[in-house]
Amino acid sequence: MTTTAQPTLERVQAAEQYCTFWVDGLFFGVAVMDVQEVLRYHDMTVVPRAPESVHGLINLRGQIVTAIDLRTRLGLPPRAPGELPMNVVFRSRDETVSLLVDDIGDVIDTSGHVLEPAPVTLPGAVRSVLHGVLPLPDSILLVIDPDRAADVVAEPVSIGGNQ
């Protein structure tokens, strides 16, 4: 199950199968080759002072996985209380990251469809993590670039108690 990310160029051309999931009614996909595994909700350790979209740390068979809530990351409204997110786990820049999503869809084959640039009208936060969009017959798949989705920057903590 441990597949590593292919170089971007190759992926853009070769990726035809996508692991799909829903976040706030939006239909997203990550190239199947990038995904390590999909997990149910997992207990996690909260990281105080972490960037808002970092939901916590998961122990995945001894590996520390940073869980990023895609809703927060994309500036979407928070999940309803009591609704547990699912984990889409992948490797990004030599680290293991999990994206918290609402629900998991099928793995779909998109051969024959051409990846188009994300429409400029999409919110910046969403557009910034997308490779592009795939207009499928009955839906539009937003193709996520996992590396960019996982690029969350933390500012140094400064409490400055004595300043």
Added chain:
Amino acid sequence: MSEDAEIVQEFLVESHENLDQLDRDLVELEQSPGSRELLSSIFRAIHTIKGTSGFLAFHRLETLTHVGENLLSRLRDGELTMTETTAEVLLRMVDTVRALLDLIESTMSDEGDSVDVEPVVEAIVAVLEGDEDVPGITAHDPAAEVTLVHHDAEPVAEPVAEPVVEPVVEADLPQAPQPVATQPVATQAEAAEVAPVAEAAPADPVPAPVPVPVPVVDLDEDPAGEGNGRRSVVDSSVRVDVDLLDSLVQMVGELVLTRNQILQKVDSLADSDLGRATQRLNLVASELQEGVMKTRMQPIGQVWAKMPRIVRDLAHQLGRKVNLEMDGHDTELDRSLLEALKGPLTHLVRNALDHGLEPPEDRVARGKPAEGRLVLRAYHESGQVVVEISDDGRGIDIDRVGAIAVERGVISADQLRRMEPREIQSLIFRPGFSTATEVTNVSGRGVGMDVVRTNIERIGGSVDISSQQGSGTTCRVRIPLTLAIIPALLVGEADERYAIPQANLVELVRVDGEERARSVQTLAGAPVLRLRGHLLPLVSLAGALDVEADESDSLTIVVLQADDVRFGLTVREVHDTQEIVVKPIGRQLKGLGIYAGATIMGDGRVSLILDVAGLAQAHGVDVTAATAATEAKTSSDDQAALLVLEASPGRRAALPLKAISRLEEFPVAAVERTGVTEVVQYRDGILPLVRLAPAIGLVEGGGEREQLSVIVHEHGDRRIGIVIDRVLDVVETTITRSDVGRRPGVLGSAVVQEHVTDLVDLDAVVAMAGIGA
């Protein structure tokens, strides 16, 4: 000697590997003659052997590989083309190199009649000169070849026995039999490897010209010919990918954690069989952990091996005479740490030569031997590796260091005056400090001791320096054995556990109810703890993590030290200490600076490891309060931490916080008198008191008071209590002193927090008190 032996050992392992590759390349080359890639690879292999053999003074090997290299470079550059003769000559060269290496392995020297080098050299030279009809190349000498086959093949039939301990070298071999005696020599495996090569030649259907210069090894002299199978250096070690080792370390870490989990569970069950099995698991896991950690351990000698050369070159360049002594070269530490240690260590050695040792004539003039001593020592001490670099040079001139530090703006003259000699010495670790009067080739290239310190601290180590002016300097570097598994203290806050590296831990303090009110005070919003007479800045973990603080009467304080900063971390609860496996955290969290990593607890939950230095920094602890707490660190530039107080009601005065070691309160009734001096009994001694207001020309505030507020000032080994009205604040500020208000006991005044404040001349006040402190 043993170090040389080690270097040779490494050389042999490496060369054998190179030769194996070479064999493959040569065979491949026959398939695709003229492949520049293959030729380059062969060239590099031979070039490497040549270089090292020259360095190790194996002259015959060097001569041989030198001509071989010439031939290869011509082939590579296309000046010559591969022919069967060339291929043959090259193969012979490789075989002879191998024979020489075997000889070196058994005798520590490449001199000996058993291997004939000259004919091969001649053959190569002939090919180089374009002579296809190389003398001897066509002459087939089966006898020689048989000898080789015979010699090498014989041990194949022999069982491989344990390493032989008796000396195996004949008297006519010139050098050092001792190391050989303990070293395992050639083996079955090796012999088997060589034999087919030799046998292949006659079986070759192509009547290839077989050259004469077969490395003939005389059986009588051959140490391996005795039929004793020995493990050669090549077979006694295996090269393993470092990533594989790292992942093994990781997995063993997991195993250790799982074991801990099982141990916890088993304790609560009364099953003796399970208990015994767990006991075994416990034992095996511990040993496995130790073993795996050892695979990453390497002797510090690897770094030291380079030192003689560096020292020699530097001594030459700087006109110094140096006798280098190295002790404890087999002290082992984690390879990643070793790697990180290289730079700082080299720099310290350079420094010792450049700044420490004097030129010979100066030394003689001072009655020292002309030859300076530079000693490198390494040893284990309480779970750490200590590396000492000491010289018997001029030592650190603290006056000069102080003067330069002031000149370069590292500290102010005022700060310097109050510093202990030891503190002045450690100024050389401050950024922006370098005593080299001119930029020499050696040190003083802008990479100062501060970089050394930073690099060492980065790997969890520390460095300190002690020096006796005129007689030498010792630099002591302490580093942990390994970074992967560390002992840590677990603390609890808001239902989560956090790990604090034991290396940062100083002590645990618990302050209960009433005592809390007395020993914890808030200065301008910043809580401080009076701890054995010092003020310790407090940081709340709940505050640092922005979680809900727990309200209780008692306070649990973990006293921590990072770099020069010491502070107290208040936590909700302290659990226990545990060995934890440090795991990196993702890039999304690294930037926070307050976590050093994460680990997995016995129950499978992830816990964060606190970065103590980062916590201090996030609170700005290093700039202000710590100054008061430790007096070790002086605040930067002209910034001064001041204790602002009222000498009498409405009259503000300020004292440097550094000069104050404690704040105390005494009941007025406790004041006694000796002569005209007021005193109190304090900490098993007598504390003389000075009333600040009259001392600085003010009238003391009237009114009945039950308590006296006293600032305790330590002056050398004496203490004096300064009676004030009340403490107002602690401020960190840049003060502009004005002469207005200057009078006995007052240096002048300044505007502090928008109020004119007298700057107390503490020395004068103390002197005025006539206590003679």
